[in-house]
Amino acid sequence: MDIHSALLLAAVSGYGDVDADGYPSHAERDVHMWTNIVRSDPEAFRSDYGCWNEFESTEKKPKDILYYSRPLNESARYHSTDMHDENWFDHDSSPTGDHPFRGTDTWDRIGHFYTETSYLGENIAYGYSNGYDVMINGWMCSAGHRSNIMLDGYVELGTGVKSTYWTQNFSGGGADWDGPIAMGLHYPASADAGDDVEFYADYIGGGPSNMRVWVNGVSTELSLEWGADDNGVWTGVATGDEDCNEYWFEAVDHDGKWAFPEEGSYTYGDCDSDWVEGHMDLTETGDDGNGGNDNVPDIIEGLQNRNSDDAAISACSTTGSPKTTGFALLLAAGLLLRRRSSGR
DSSP: OOHHHHHHHTOOSSTTOOOTTOOSOHHHHHHHHHHHHHHHOGGGGHHHHSOGGGSOGGGGSOOOOOEEOHHHHHHHHHHHHHHHHTTOOSSSOOSSSSSTTTTOOHHHHHHHHOOSOSEEEEEEEESOOSHHIIIIIIGGGSHHHHHHHTOTTOOEEEEEEETTEEEEEEEOSOOSOOOSOOOEEEESTTOOTTOEEEEEEEEESSOOSEEEEEETTEEEEOEEEEEETTEEEEEEEEEOOSSEEEEEEEEEETTEEEEESSSEEEEEESOSOSEEESOOOOOOOOTTSSSSOTTOOOOOTTOOOOOGGGSOOOOOOOOSOSSOOSOOEEOSSOEEEEOOOOOO
16 A cells, blocks of 8 residues: 555544544644734734734735645645654655655645645744744744745644754645634643633634533533634633543534534543543533523434544644744745656
């Protein structure tokens, strides 16, 4: 079996679901979310950038949020891992080490994972502590990288994080699903039982009548924080009292009810994994004020499996101070090129 066939076999069953190899990790969802925040509402951070006057006029205008791509996620993580392991910082793969794409150029490497379109872009960075840091303090004040991030023609994104090495892979290909939520996660990543946890979920579509997060079967309404009703990011705070807490997001709009992740739940607290199969049964939300459930989505039978053997392995994430480290790097320019036609 060639490596591309193996990668296809590793694909997740539902959009946003974490697979057995830990794609996507919390750190990768973090930088993906901050990419969508600044795309949907670039002006919200004009005082944080310190370089707003350098933005092109088109870069000051909102752009559609980007959908998650598993193949681009794998390409980006591969590159961040390669740079970390081989003490390497370049768009091309390192010329050393025991890995299958040793010395491969940027577009050939991405093309091994992702074949839908040759309209691709990549940003890399090193030394930043989290998604906000690398986006606001790094890429957005570098003209080439900002041009990639704010390009109107991109549809999909995959991010890769290894320690403080960061990679974004963009594409103009078609989205992998037709739901309105592209990404969601919780903050802080290290939240424990009883903590007030902030939840972020984006939305693109006709505008939701309701955005919520379900934590251990109990719903909390989300409110629009950045962007607009039809293209923005929604947030809310909830507390989970279990040792291990499960959550997923729901959008209700004119097309119906949408779940993200599509078939499972993310976790936080003292958990064996950052992922479990299915959505917890919704039995004690009290949404109607009388202990009943007046607006509970249908629960798909067979998604109540709590067997830990089915949980995905938690992937690595970044840690450390929210402030930029003393040694942070960006490559000289972000890439925005069409991959060479090579017949591959």
